[in-house]
Amino acid sequence: MGRKLQAKHISKKRNVGKETNKFQLQKRKELAVLTDKVLKLTSVFRTTGNTLKSWDHHLEIDTIIKEIINIENALYPKEPSVERKEKLDKYLIWLRDNGALFQGVEISEFEGYDMGLKATKDFNEDSLILTVPGKVMLSEKDAIESELSSFINVDPVLKNMRNITLALYLLLERSKSESFWKPYIDVLPEKYNTVLYFTAEELAELKPSPVLESSLKLYRSISRQYAYFYNKIQTVDMPVLKSLRDVFTFDNYRWAASTVMTRQNNIQLADGTMTAFIPLWDMCNHEQGKITTEYSEERDRSECFALRNFKAGEQIFIYYGARPNCDLFLHNGFVYPDNPNDSLSLALGISSGDAARSTRLALLSKLGLSHLTYFQLYRGEAPVSAELLAFIRIFNMNQEELSKWSNAGVPGELVSWDEGSSAAVGGELERRAHGYLLTRCKLIRAAYKDTETPPDNAHRINIKLLKQCEVQILDGAIKYLEKFLEQLPATHK
Structure with missing residues (x-):
């Protein structure tokens, strides 16, 4: 009798497994159809300067993207997240163990800014605040030298767009439990204030700002990139793409793209520039002033000097460069009211x-x-x-x-x-x-x-x-x- 009951239990498990596989297969087919629609919609549209047409087109795309997100949430349910601040200790240990120097600086929360860097001692203007070694920077060079290189070498988009290469590589490293950059990736924000996270109702409130048209264009571009890479990742027989299949969702891609937009830096080298993330330094918020960060190729490190005098207890700011608010709004998710470059x-x-x-x-x-x-x-x-x-x-x-x-x-x-x-x-x-x-x-x-x-x-x-x-x-x-x-x-x- 016991054996018969066990056999029934095994049979039930097999049926559940079959039903799960059938569900996943059906949902993936639906995703393939929807992403193909997004690719076609974003390929045929040409910016005409007619905001009304752009808006109607955006609503078409947004409706499909919402369907995609719902299906992907069902296919890949997210695990409960741990708050960023609970991962800071491990992050700071990782930084110090790998040669970062930041005596007199700590990560803190500031009203209206989320996280930033706080001075725990006085810094005089132009004094060295922190250094970040090249070893901990996550860069396009790392992507090119990784398993992703086989895809970069054959894909025309990745060959010409460093920022997209960096976004895909970030997703790849995020999927690895043993990634060298895990302590850094773990403290990145879960969401951003870029327009990629705005609802249609929120975007509509931008009218009559010319930034509305730019926002729709950016959303359309990221949607197209998502659909393009989804198709490649699901159909091209390449080991690195197979490892991305369960993590490449629209929500994850807009997160990676937003991370790149808000945190990427062009590091000047003797033989050109390199796009990279600079851990810890990228937690500094913006203030009007002067560029006080430079990369020492000789020491292989980024060096950040004080923008002005900072007293102990003050937030440490850096200057992002002469950029108008439309650019800061679109790509960094904030507005600087007293902006002389607006x-x-x-x-x-x-x-x-x-x-x-x-x-x-x-x-x-x-x-x-x-x-x-x-x-x-x-x-x-x-x-x-x-x-x-x-x-x-x-x-x-x-x-x-x-x-x-x-x-x-x-x-x-x-x-x-x-x-x-x-x-x-x-x-x-x-x-x-x-x-x-x-x-x-x-x-x-x-x-x-x-x-x-x-x-x-x-x-x-x-x-x-x-x-x-x-x-x-x-x-x-x-x-x-x-x-x-x-x-x-x-x-x-």
Whole structure:
């Protein structure tokens, strides 16, 4: 009797196993169909500058991606995660054991920043704060020298895009319980504030910011990369790809891509540059200042010097470089309100119905500007970029002015602000050009609506900050243009 019961138990186990395999096979077939749809959708679309079309296209992609995430969550259920701070001790031991030096520095949590580095002693400006040896940096060089090299050598995307190579290698190392970089990977954030994690509702709140179009483009690009590599990983017979099959999900790929976007560094070497992660140093948050980190090829280490004087107990900041908030928002997941390098993109072009279109384009071409579709307004006292200045002048020329400037060789005065150039352009044209830009800025400014509802998460806080910064740029430009027009000589009115 006992044997019969045992046989029934074994039979039941086999049936459960068969049902599980059948479920997984069915779900993988569904994934193959869905990823093929994403690949086709993202391949045929071309950016037209029409935000409404881009938005409708995004919703199509987003709907499929949600289905993909649901299936992958069912196929690969996630294990309960351990909080980052509980893994810090092992991480710091790993860093010290491998030669990192950071006396007087500790990892701490800061309101509004999540984690960062805190000084436990005073540091004077330009003094050495920490050094990170090349050994612990996870780089494209490591990827090329790993088992992933067999795929890198035959894949056209990986051959030309270092950041994607680094993302795939990060996923590969994350899947290994014995990875050398496990202590580093374990303390990376589980999620990021990049637009890859925004809901459609949150993205819609970006309107009328030009960053909406850039966000949709980035989401579309990452979705396409995911679909492309999913197909390769599931179908190409290569050992390294087989080891990625159970870890390459959309959620994991956007995590890896976001890690690269927020943490990658281009290290300058004698024979070129190398893209890499720099552990510990990459926990430093941004502050306006100067670049104070350099790589010593002789010592094979990254050296970080104090941006300014830091007192014990203060957060240690570094300067990420001269980048506008649109870039920080898209690729780093934050906005820096007091950003002197901030700018706003204006989409401008010559209408196909303009009778003088070819002449205007030829004149723009002489200045190397015919390919531009976006022009910058800057924060500060001189908000109109040289390229934008030339465009508004050429755009507002009458036939006589177009003929004159078309026969003038390379019309360098059109990109210049000095009095001589302005006199050469002529007060009437200056009035039309700057009046046109003033009207354009006022129309764009009017599209920004204040919302009474306070933001309820980090994504919405960043959206609100970004739009506030854009409004400040527009307000500054409007004030500048009004003053410019007022100061034009009365004889030109």
